[in-house]
Amino acid sequence: MIPFSPPRIDDKICEEVVAALKSGWITTGPRTKAFEKKITGYCGNKNTLCLNSATAGLEVILRWFGVEEGDEVILPAYTYSATANVIIHCGAKPVFVDVNADDFNISVSNIEKAITSKTKVIMPVDFGGFPCDYDEMNALVLKHKDKFIPSNNPNQQLLGRILILSDSAHSFGARYKGKVAGSLTDVSVFSFHAVKNLSTAEGGAIALNLPAPFNNEEIYKQLCITTLHGQNKDALAKTQKGNWRYDIVEAGYKCNMTDLSAAIGLVEIERYDNDTLVKRKHIVDSYNSLLSIHTIFELPVFETPSKTSSFHLYPLRIKNITEEQRDAIIQKIFDEDVSVNVHFLPVPGMTYYKNLGYNLMDYKTTYDNYSREISLPIFHDLTDEQIKTVVNAVIKSVNAVIK
């Protein structure tokens, strides 16, 4: 069976994790701090906080911005449920908008139509690692500054406009107009979950890039406390001589990254551009050249003059098929011993969200993209031979279903 996206676990990873284990320090410590600095250097943002997931990072920032009941947060209908769940956790209302037909990303003109005086945050998602239209989005929040009514949260008052919180779960290493994801808007959050391009088993990072007069270093320090029980000293600081006493300065959360995860991250980030991205681009190019000769396939967009994907997913679409036909094709591909997936089951169609009154059919492009989409395997160790097997399985299965 060709798997969908197994993590890359090689000797180098094992050695570094063992080194972390033997160092005697396994929770947040020197490796996490070093990984944070590497991310900041790589992305060109201002400060980075590593956590145990992207989901935690998204929620922490919504709460830092004081998002609460009565507020609205705009996000694409076509995303993973984590993007929406964190809005619900804060008591606010997710306002889903439809996406683009070409690149699966949130449509800026649909965002503009959804902005109201209750909008506090926009959460774009770089679907599959392809960056959204950040110049347009950054301009949009300035254009609608007058509509923004800050609460008494000091961060809302200081920003004085809608915050853009990018769900960059997929887009570590993606480029937009010469800049790297993480530095494209106010705050971006990466995922280092097991299936991601850069995995730390579980993990995530908040890339802070807030404009002046925000002090990103101060916010970083404050968020270290917020994400560790509200404790004013972390475990490492407390081990210093005579430094045992601590205080709890807020009712914080517990979502810090461990040094075991950071040990993996440090290996991965070192080889990310010259190895991981090169290999993923090769896989994408190979799929593209094998599939492009068949007119039934709609190939994903990975590169435009201003954008380069992180090549996280290969979201193939098949022209003029129904959802039922897509599902039948997937079944047949599995029968050929190839694992595929669908990204995503759109959030408004999930039971919890349906029960809140959302209807997937209100998001026509989202539904159309979803109903014809099959994500092909993409992972570092996928061989050229396996790529051909995948493509043959897809072609055979499509031909068997569409007679």
Ligand SMILES: Cc1ncc(COP(=O)(O)O)c(C=O)c1O
């Ligand atoms: C678009 C998107 N956002 C957020 C997440 C959540 O990431 P994590 O599992 O690191 O919390 C995922 C995970 O797959 C995702 O695909």
